[in-house]
Amino acid sequence: MKIIVDKYLHSSPHDLKNIKIALDEKKLSGTSEYITNYEEKLAEYFKIKFVVAQSSGSAALHSALYALNVKPGDEVVLPAISPLPTALPIITAGAIPIFVDIKPDTFGFDITDLKKKLTKKTKAAILVPLWGYPIDYTETIKVLKKYNVPLIEDCAQSHGTLINGMQTGSFGAVGCWSTHDRKLLSTGEGGFIATKDKKISDKIRQFSQLGYMNNIDYGVNYKLSSVQAALGVSRLPDIEMHVEKRTANARLLEKGLIDTEIVPLPILENSRPNYYGFVIKLPFSKEKNKKFINMLEERGIPSDMLQYKYKPLYKRELFKKYYKDKCPVTENLIDSITTLPVHPGIKKSEISYMIKQIKEILKEL
Ligand SMILES: *Cc1c(COP(=O)(O)O)cnc(C)c1O
Secondary structure, eight states: OOOOOOOOOOOOTTHHHHHHHHHHTTOOSTTSHHHHHHHHHHHHHHTOSEEEEESOHHHHHHHHHHHTTOOTTOEEEEETTSOHHHHHHHHHTTOEEEEEOBOTTSSSBOHHHHHHHOOTTEEEEEEOOGGGOOOOOHHHHHHHHHTTOOEEEEOTTOTTOEETTEETTSSSSEEEEEOOTTSSSOOSSOEEEEESOHHHHHHHHHHHBGGGGOSSSOOOBOOOOHHHHHHHHHHGGGHHHHHHHHHHHHHHHHHHTTTSSOEEOOOOTTEEOOOSSEEEEOOSOHHHHHHHHHHHHHTTOOOHHHHTTOOOGGGSGGGGGGOOSOOHHHHHHHTTEEEEOOOTTOOHHHHHHHHHHHHHHHHHO
């Protein structure tokens, strides 16, 4: 029997109660007291001092680039494996995305390629702990410091991911999160930024609140409404539940596939992934791996590789004009991985179904 492994939409029993509290403030806009309450709770959970709520993860990335003084014509380095929404705000800022290759089996920079791509025009770097997988930042931060280039962490997929006990977003100059429906913290649409630097946080707040309409400073409206923040407040404590259930599901899949040629993507030492997605490495050629992913899809098991038409950024139409050189390690990884859903809505029977289907497909290929 074919089972369709469904998407997951999180909710909390406290949602309505918190929305009522937000409504009772008699101010629903982004300057409501309720937003301050939400920002304080985020700062406490993520252990980063200054938090500014934003209307989306994309808005957060644009605000971060603005606050770090990225101007039209400046360059921003990022891994070619980054998803489309990480790169779009670079264009919004008028800057030029420069694509860097990755270290094998990770979503971190290849240091040699990074050094090659840093120029006088480089004004920021972005890293993305994709599917919630921790990245070893140590070397990257050393190199960026030397070149005086600030790091933005795009944590849209890594709420709850820990490296040496610290949340992603704590390592660079600014961390940017999305709270879109699919992320581990969901307010429908929304996002936030966190930073240790008060000056950066002040600049982001002013920028995203129309320059405080002071007639001097430029700004946009990237404010989050208090009704959205209410969902954030009620669901924030559930991030840990998410990570636990996703980890347990990933372990079951790992165990079920142990006697196959499929291996999980390795995990950085002293770290905790949040398993936004469970990434596996496939044993075949590029074409055969593609076939494997399509066969899974036909059997009701979705893959982010298909859903987001995964490819290096420089192969996407919009970014082709920024192509400089091929990133071979990136291409290799994209052609040899896929994701399995491990969200909290998945039943044990669905995990057994996934394992059974994978084993059947491996036999057929
Ligand atoms: C979802 C996502 C974004 C964009 O967030 P929105 O809230 O949808 O604007 C940016 N970067 C990454 C890595 C994402 O997964």
